[in-house]
Amino acid sequence: MPELGPHARAELDALGIAVAYREANSASDLHDESLHPRGAQPYAVARPTDRDDVVALVRWARRHQVGITARGAGTGLSGASEPAEGSLVVCFDQMDRIVEVDLANQVAVVEAGVTLAQLNEHLAPLGLHYPVAPGETSSTLGGNVNTNAGGMRAVRHGVTRHHVLALELVLADGTVVRTGAPVVKLSSGYDLTQLVIGSEGTLALVTEVTVRLTPRPEQRATVLAPFDSLDAVTGAVTRLLRAGLAPSLLEYIDALTMAVLVRETPFTLGLAPERVAATAAYLVLVLETRTAAQLEDDLAACDEILEAAGALDALVLDGRAAEDLIAGRERAFWFAKAAGANDIVDVVVPRAHVARYLEQVAGIAADHHALVTGCGHVGDGNVHLSVFCPDDAVRERLLLELYRAGIALGGAISGEHGLGRDKWAAYLELTDPALLALQRRVKAAFDPEGLLGPGLGRG
């Protein structure tokens, strides 16, 4: 980044936007939740309050050729919102207005800094919700769009890209464009909404998001089923989905991760010690329906399927236990971090291959004398692995093998956390050069001067 003189600073001050310069930066603005913070110092952190502020900041940055790191709540897990040295951080947390909830069309329009918790709290009395549920509800819609966030409910409701209908964008030269429309179908030109989703702040700054809403389910039951093998868990998932049960959550938790969850949270398993000892992994599923009668039907069908699939048990949890279990599962990342995990991996494979993939993972871990353990969104093939392997060089080779194995099974390096800084080098190594070249041309079309997402390597 170029050295900036007093003139540039005076110009930025004159915009009348809240700006903290290097000496006053708050430490919490300088990293996300990647396990590899790099400690770079941005030139300044700016907090726009509306779209015009964002335009002014982008124009200032372009004039002075300063890179821009967009920031939502900084809960990302791949280092994507960590600033580059000398860059301008544009933090969206003051752009937190819910612009409109259109009840008739079941659509909400929100500023990019609105958090998931805030949106769903606003929608609850209206009988609606935004059903995409990445584990961190303090994350923003702008961040969710840029990571294409998924989470536990993706098996039924899909991920962010399935719910975003339109975006307001500020481009790298300060131009404002609107993509998409608040309609359920659209076939009019290139789908730039979908192109920006998952682009990690490297194509445009998102200032407003229009999302599809869903009625809140009225009936819910949570089932916990222990299995003696991961193969049996995967088999059960296939059977449940083929039966048309459409659970809203379908997670696996391996035995080691469950032991930590039970130790660290109020959740109690309620299983005899012999059964716990015989369990390799647990399947957690949530059924949600409109009526109690339908829930009863679905639970009966589910019980039959789980038994046929070899479940050692099938416990229907009461409300409190269900909440504790799901909340505990959402905290899995913090448990792994506290235990000293050196990396978190979120490889995705076709869901029927999860057991095969995890078998390969065990082999790769053993070859590298590492411990790899975890849980994941088994209903959508997205495993979350905690990697314990302190030697950087060994871990780099191990991670590359984990990614390679996932890709060989038809999957991808990341299902929802994105590439960020942490996984970009591996992506470069494992991706078809022709595809990379095409992506670079897309980046150049949006951001010819390479100002957005400095340090992410996308130019």
Ligand SMILES: Cc1cc2nc3c(=O)[nH]c(=O)nc-3n(C[C@H](O)[C@H](O)[C@H](O)COP(=O)(O)OP(=O)(O)OC[C@H]3O[C@@H](n4cnc5c(N)ncnc54)[C@H](O)[C@@H]3O)c2cc1C
């Ligand atoms: C405990 C925990 C559990 C989690 N569970 C899940 C999970 O289940 N599923 C899942 O998908 N993720 C999960 N995450 C990751 C994280 O919550 C998501 O990646 C989330 O989408 C990040 O949102 P954010 O507002 O924190 O964005 P940030 O981390 O601030 O930014 C993420 C990316 O978006 C860009 N960005 C942010 N706002 C804008 C904007 N307005 N315009 C342009 N670019 C922007 C940033 O530059 C960066 O590239 C979890 C994280 C934690 C800590």
